[in-house]
Amino acid sequence: MRGNNLKYGLFLAVLLAAFALMPFVLSRFYLYFLGTILVMGLLATSLNLVLGYGGMYQFHHAVFYGAGAYAFALATTKGNWPFWASMALAPVFSALLGLLMGLITVRLNKLYFGMLQISLGSLVWALVYRWYSFTGGDDGIHGVPLPDWLTTPKATYYFVLVLVTIALFIMFRIVNSPFGKIFQAIRDNPTRSEAIGVNVARHQLVGLIIAAFFAGIAGALFVVIEDTAVPDLMFWNLSMEILIMCLLGGWFSFSGPMLGAAMVMGLRTFAGMFTEYWTLILGLVLMALIFFLPNGIMGLFDSKTGHKPAPDLPGA
Amino acid sequence: MLEVHKVTKSFGRFMAASDANLSVKKGSIVAVIGPNGAGKSTLFKMITGHLKPDGGTISFKGKDIGGMAPHDITRMGIGLAFQIVNIFSRMSVFENVQAAVLANQRKMFNIFGRASDMVIPETLAILESVGLSSKADIISGTLSHGDQKVLEMAIALSTRPEMLILDEPTAGMSPEETSVCIDLVKKLRTEQGLTILFCEHDIELVFAISDEIMVLRAGETIVQGPPEQVRENEAVQEAYLGGGS
Numbered sequence: 001m002r003g004n005n006l007k008y009g010l011f012l013a014v015l016l017a018a019f020a021l022m023p024f025v026l027s028r029f030y031l032y033f034l035g036t037i038l039v040m041g042l043l044a045t046s047l048n049l050v051l052g053y054g055g056m057y058q059f060h061h062a063v064f065y066g067a068g069a070y071a072f073a074l075a076t077t078k079g080n081w082p083f084w085a086s087m088a089l090a091p092v093f094s095a096l097l098g099l100l101m102g103l104i105t106v107r108l109n110k111l112y113f114g115m116l117q118i119s120l121g122s123l124v125w126a127l128v129y130r131w132y133s134f135t136g137g138d139d140g141i142h143g144v145p146l147p148d149w150l151t152t153p154k155a156t157y158y159f160v161l162v163l164v165t166i167a168l169f170i171m172f173r174i175v176n177s178p179f180g181k182i183f184q185a186i187r188d189n190p191t192r193s194e195a196i197g198v199n200v201a202r203h204q205l206v207g208l209i210i211a212a213f214f215a216g217i218a219g220a221l222f223v224v225i226e227d228t229a230v231p232d233l234m235f236w237n238l239s240m241e242i243l244i245m246c247l248l249g250g251w252f253s254f255s256g257p258m259l260g261a262a263m264v265m266g267l268r269t270f271a272g273m274f275t276e277y278w279t280l281i282l283g284l285v286l287m288a289l290i291f292f293l294p295n296g297i298m299g300l301f302d303s304k305t306g307h308k309p310a311p312d313l314p315g316a
Numbered sequence: 317m318l319e320v321h322k323v324t325k326s327f328g329r330f331m332a333a334s335d336a337n338l339s340v341k342k343g344s345i346v347a348v349i350g351p352n353g354a355g356k357s358t359l360f361k362m363i364t365g366h367l368k369p370d371g372g373t374i375s376f377k378g379k380d381i382g383g384m385a386p387h388d389i390t391r392m393g394i395g396l397a398f399q400i401v402n403i404f405s406r407m408s409v410f411e412n413v414q415a416a417v418l419a420n421q422r423k424m425f426n427i428f429g430r431a432s433d434m435v436i437p438e439t440l441a442i443l444e445s446v447g448l449s450s451k452a453d454i455i456s457g458t459l460s461h462g463d464q465k466v467l468e469m470a471i472a473l474s475t476r477p478e479m480l481i482l483d484e485p486t487a488g489m490s491p492e493e494t495s496v497c498i499d500l501v502k503k504l505r506t507e508q509g510l511t512i513l514f515c516e517h518d519i520e521l522v523f524a525i526s527d528e529i530m531v532l533r534a535g536e537t538i539v540q541g542p543p544e545q546v547r548e549n550e551a552v553q554e555a556y557l558g559g560g561s
Contacts, residue, residue, distance in 0.1 A: 173430075178423040181431040185415040188404035195364065195398070196416040196475050197390035198424060206425065 019161055023154045032225070033269060035157045037262050038164045039221045044245040044257035045171060046214035051243070052251035053175055054207045055187030057114035059239060060121030063101075064094040064212035066234025068219025070128060073141045073229035078134075083147045087220055094216025095209045097124070102208040107201050118236060129231045140230030144223050160221050167217050172254055174210060183207050244282070248289060250296025259297055317342045317479060317511055318363070323372030323382075325358055325535075332358040334535040336372070340479065340513050340528075345505055347522040348515040350532035356515045357399070359532065360483055363513075364396050365389040376479070395477030399484040401464045405457030409448055409467055412456050414439045416474030439474075445507075446470045446500060462493030469500065480504065482514035486521065494518070498525060523547070 023031055047061040071093035075086040105116045128135045135141070150159055174180050182203060186193045190200050223229055232238065241264065242257075249260025264282065271278040293299060320338035324331070333355045340346045348356050361367040363374060365386035374382040381389055390396070404412050417435045418424060443449045446466050451459065456467055465485065472480055485501065486494040502525060504510045516522050522529060523543045530540040531552050539549045546552055 170428075174427045176431055177427045177429050178418045178431045178434060179425055179427040181411065181415050182419060182424040184407065185404045185412075185419075188406050189402055192398070192402040192404065192471065193419075194386040195390055195396045195402070196419045196471060197387050198419050199385075199387050203424065210427070 016165065020158075023157055028153050031153050031157050033265075035160045035225050036222075037265050038160050039218050039225065040242070040245070040265055041258035041261035042164045042167055042221070043215055043218040044242045044249070044261045045168060045254070046211045046218065047242050048246045048251055048254075048257045049171060049175070049211040049214070050204075050207050051246055052253075052256075053180060053187065054183045054204060054211075055110075056204060056208070057110050058117055058208070058211070059114040059243065060117045060236055061211070061215060061242060062236070062238040063121035063124050063234045064098055064215035065219040065222070065238070066128065066229075066231070067097045067124070067212075068094045068216030069223050069229040069233050070135060070141070070219075071216065072220040072223050073144045074135070076144050077141060083150075090220035091213045091216035094219065095213040098209045098212025099205070102205040106205045106208065118239075121234065121239070122236060125231060125234045125236070128234065135231075138231055140228060142228050144227050144229070146224060146227065150224065156225055159224060163217065163221060167214055168258075171214060175254060179203075179206070244286060246296075248286065248296060250298030252295055253298035256296050256298035263297075317377060318513065319373075319375045320359070320363070321373045321375075323359070323362060323369045323374060325355075325362060325367060325370050331535050333362070333369070335537060336532065336535060337537040338530050338540065340511060342478075342511055343505070343509055344527040345501070345512045345514075345525055346528045346530065347526040348513070348530045348532055349519065349522055353534075354532040355535040356532055357483070358535075360481060360515065363389075364394065364481060390475050390477075393476075393478040395472035395475045395480045397465075397468045397472040397480070397482045397485060399487055401461070401468055403456050403464060403467055403471065405455075407456060408453050409456050409459070410439060410443065410452040412467060413442050413470050413474050416471045417442070420475045442470055442474055445504075446473070447496075462489050462496070465489065465493075465497065466500070469497075473504070477510070479511040479513060482512065484516055485514055486516065486518055494521070501525065 022034060026034065043061070043065050047058060050056045050058045050061075068090035072086045072090040075081040075089050076083070081089065101117065101120050104120065105113050108116060129138050131137060149155055182193070182198055186198065186200055186203055193200055219233065222233065242261075245260035245264050246257045247260070248263055249258065250256030267282055267285070268278055271281050289296070318338070318340040320336055323333055323336045325333040336355065336359050338346075338348070338359070348359065350356055358367060362369045362382070365381070365384050365388070368383040372382070373380055376389075376392055376394060379392070381392065404415060407415070414431070414435060417438045418431065421435065423429070423434065440449065440452075443452055446469060448463065448466060448470060451463065456464065459467065469480075469482070469485070482501070486497050489497060498521060501512060505512055526543060528540060529543055529546045531538045531546060531549075538551050539546060541549075
């Protein structure tokens with residue numbers, strides 16, 4: 001067990017070192033592209049916190065991403081908040097939105113929970129989309145000022161890399177904490193969880209708030225990369241896309257969603273160069289996946305290495 | 317310890333419980349029997365908080381628990397092993413029990429500790445007491461039915477209950493598994509002083525291990541008493557044991 005941990009630690013260190021060296025290898029465009037993958041991967045991982053580990057059908061997670069982006073952009077442009085204050089506001093604001101939406105939705109059954117999340121999320125989107133005087137409406141907010149040290153592509157990339165790494169590390173700790181274990185227990189069997197003394201609704205609410213918090217960080221990082229916040233960030237389209245990332249990469253593994261994000265974004269960028277119908281390819285990949293790898297790419301990897309068994313059990 | 321007094325519950329026009337009474341003394345093994353549809357499950361569900369009684373009182377250790385939420389009732393000291401196996405099937409046997417111990421110790425909102433390093437001795441002790449130690453690392457969904465029912469009991473025990481409710485503990489078990497299960501129930505009472513309330517179709521088993529038996533018919537308690545008394549009760553013989561034989 002300890003030896004395994006050492007191996008994983010070493011693997012992660014090498015991986016991190018490789019990421020840290022990227023600015024010296026990659027061109028400006030690919031550095032930017034890698035940064036966006038990291039942000040999208042962080043968002044997908046935060047979704048997977050509730051989806052894969054909590055078993056909650058969170059169908060509209062992008063709302064918290066958009067909320068983080070707008071909180072950061074608005075605090076900076078309208079409120080003239082200092083950079084770090086805006087940066088801190090983003091996740092807190094998203095978490096509060098998560099609390100608000102969670103209070104309404106969390107007691108509902110799986111599918112109804114998902115449906116109501118979509119409706120409430122669309123409501124937030126519509127609000128942002130139409131409120132020209134405050135959010136800029138469908139134009140969004142452009143040219144969000146950033147501190148001088150964060151204006152080069154290299155600095156942006158490193159900033160994103162550091163924050164994403166920290167966020168992933170914390171999420172990993174949460175998943176493996178007692179809170180995370182009980183969350184997984186609820187996923188497997190809510191009735192049983194009640195009968196061991198767990199307040200299921202409250203636990204799910206806290207899970208949703210945590211997931212929203214990290215989505216908010218991803219949202220702020222998007223603005224750091226793009227200088228922009230637009231309503232598309234909280235459109236349900238994006239929610240579906242990150243859902244696909246989780247399924248594709250493997251929603252029962254921690255690193256699956258990050259991998260899925262890289263695959264979907266890679267597909268869009270590179271297949272998109274040749275055809276505008278790149279989603280067709282994505283659809284085919286997804287169909288193949290559902291038939292052959294129901295636990296996603298990481299699920300295959302895990303079963304090959306015998307690392308963590310994730311059997312697809314009926315009635316789970 | 318547990319007092320159920322004149323409890324009623326109806327679903328639409330159907331009276332599932334019309335006059336259910338039950339008294340469970342500390343440290344005793346009490347069985348509830350009755351024909352199919354007599355309201356045994358309904359009664360148990362009201363005790364565990366999964367159903368809210370329409371009338372009457374249910375008190376545990378002197379406190380009214382009628383209509384309380386299931387997780388609050390669990391925390392008051394009532395452990396529940398379900399009739400249909402209800403375990404965390406994707407998790408290992410060890411993790412199943414560990415999750416319940418963590419919940420019992422109110423560690424569920426600890427978000428940064430490493431769960432895998434926590435409450436290991438407690439978890440192992442519980443697995444040992446039910447005889448599942450050797451299967452600790454198996455994914456619980458792949459266990460045999462009998463072992464899953466034992467795990468079900470182990471999870472219930474992890475909540476450190478004073479009273480354990482077993483809903484048809486031997487349902488679907490082979491004769492060997494049944495005898496293991498009975499020994500386990502007896503052992504829990506003598507070694508841990510647990511109070512046990514259960515319902516069961518296997519009448520021989522009920523008469524063999526119960527201190528008291530409560531007979532339920534059409535939602536109404538006919539009698540509660542020691543096995544001999546219940547066996548001799550005419551109303552019971554008529555209603556349930558198939559006439560005086």
